[in-house]
Amino acid sequence: MSKSSYILAIDQGTSSTRAALIDKKGVIVDQESIEFRQIYPANGWVEHDPLEIIQTVKSTIAIILKRNAIIQNDIVSCGITNQRETIVAWDKVSGKPLYNAIVWQDRRTQEICQKLADKDYTNLIQEKTGLIIDPYFSASKIQWLLEHTKDQKNLIVGTIDTWIIWNLTNKAQHVTDITNASRTMLYNIVDETWDQELLDLFKVDKSFLPKVLSNIDDFGTIHPEHFGIEIPIGGVIGDQQSASVGQLCLKKGMIKATYGTGCFVLINTDDNKIKSENKLLTTIASKLNGKKQYAVEGSIFNAGTVVQWLRDEMELFNDVSEIESLIKSSKNDITFIPAFTGLGAPYWKSDTRGTIYGITRDTSKGDIVKAALKSICFQTKDLLESLKLDLGDQMEEGMTMRVDGGMSNNNWMMQFLADILNIKVERPTNHETTVMGAAYLAGLRVGFFSSLRDIEDLWKSDRVFVPSMDADERQLMYANWKKTVNNLIGL
Numbered sequence: 167m168s169k170s171s172y173i174l175a176i177d178q179g180t181s182s183t184r185a186a187l188i189d190k191k192g193v194i195v196d197q198e199s200i201e202f203r204q205i206y207p208a209n210g211w212v213e214h215d216p217l218e219i220i221q222t223v224k225s226t227i228a229i230i231l232k233r234n235a236i237i238q239n240d241i242v243s244c245g246i247t248n249q250r251e252t253i254v255a256w257d258k259v260s261g262k263p264l265y266n267a268i269v270w271q272d273r274r275t276q277e278i279c280q281k282l283a284d285k286d287y288t289n290l291i292q293e294k295t296g297l298i299i300d301p302y303f304s305a306s307k308i309q310w311l312l313e314h315t316k317d318q319k320n321l322i323v324g325t326i327d328t329w330i331i332w333n334l335t336n337k338a339q340h341v342t343d344i345t346n347a348s349r350t351m352l353y354n355i356v357d358e359t360w361d362q363e364l365l366d367l368f369k370v371d372k373s374f375l376p377k378v379l380s381n382i383d384d385f386g387t388i389h390p391e392h393f394g395i396e397i398p399i400g401g402v403i404g405d406q407q408s409a410s411v412g413q414l415c416l417k418k419g420m421i422k423a424t425y426g427t428g429c430f431v432l433i434n435t436d437d438n439k440i441k442s443e444n445k446l447l448t449t450i451a452s453k454l455n456g457k458k459q460y461a462v463e464g465s466i467f468n469a470g471t472v473v474q475w476l477r478d479e480m481e482l483f484n485d486v487s488e489i490e491s492l493i494k495s496s497k498n499d500i501t502f503i504p505a506f507t508g509l510g511a512p513y514w515k516s517d518t519r520g521t522i523y524g525i526t527r528d529t530s531k532g533d534i535v536k537a538a539l540k541s542i543c544f545q546t547k548d549l550l551e552s553l554k555l556d557l558g559d560q561m562e563e564g565m566t567m568r569v570d571g572g573m574s575n576n577n578w579m580m581q582f583l584a585d586i587l588n589i590k591v592e593r594p595t596n597h598e599t600t601v602m603g604a605a606y607l608a609g610l611r612v613g614f615f616s617s618l619r620d621i622e623d624l625w626k627s628d629r630v631f632v633p634s635m636d637a638d639e640r641q642l643m644y645a646n647w648k649k650t651v652n653n654l655i656g657l
Contacts (some may be wrong), residue, residue, distance in 0.1 A: 296448030401607025
């Protein structure tokens, strides 16, 4: 293998697509990101244009390949990670999408989900999939699409990873990986198969669905028509599991939180499939070299979207670099509940909408911005409190939570997070852990990285935030948060 060999990694997220080149030291030598449109056809509906998504994938890759004069054999493998639960249906002959992609945040299928809950399918679905009945997951979205598609002769469906692979391999591969499959609410995470009982429940024909592979596997080859070179696709994984791999949370009890469009907290439970009694999710963390690991996950629907809203809609600042100075100017405490598309775990209130409490005449921009960032930390504490109830003694005293995603760059927020959680919060030097997870898997496939142990040595700490808040102050602040949320949702 030449010294100039690289891994190509694709991170197809909710608001942007990123492509990166990674060298053998685990360093991102170059990357490119392109944002794309968010489509809101109705209240609670969120869509993407699948053709725009695949175009951003091709464009970001083409840019970094050109910029680095990449030639045949320089790139030894490609890894893909993606926004989970978002689904696409398309014609396998023409390749044309039959509708826009329905995004994980979309709430249009609330009625479908409610009917299933009313018929007492909650326990059955949780036992098989680890998931709670909610529009968040793919199954009800697929059902809705099928109900609104007349011609299903050549129809196939898939999550975003499947759509990307199918296009890059020029229709050769209709596949997904086990972590993306585990988020559809159609996949049995114990038996590792599309579950016929669930398929019948959501009226989905198995022939529409992709083949499920492990996270390190043969996902096909990027056709030379696209970039002039063939690139094998060796690793595919959903974005939150990818961030967990990128953070090297590969041992039981390790925990990470990603602050991107939403916030997602995962704790590795190894081969122990824990059924949450506190409205968290059981999911497949990874399947590597035949070994499957589970995780318990909590999902917050709106994190980075709150900052985008403050910037783009409210115009409280022009750039995120202004946030910390705005917070320093804050003199008043207010409460911001950013339920733009409902509240996720542990509330699962899809019909709740965002609100700001405690505004007075002297409420400032800084007050609102600070309350918005605090709200994401409070919601993280909600998740951690539920995790403690589910895991008991498995939640170790003095534990450390590894953080990543764009919002983890904000030092004020990370210190407040450590304070309100009363645990250490550790940020890596490489914040792009999601794209790195996919790169590590693709590299392991071809021996670019020799082993998981080899990769663990690449992880470096940037800063550890140590809690310093008084216990009484912490309890008072969190009690006020809980009281405000409970008032909003009618508890």
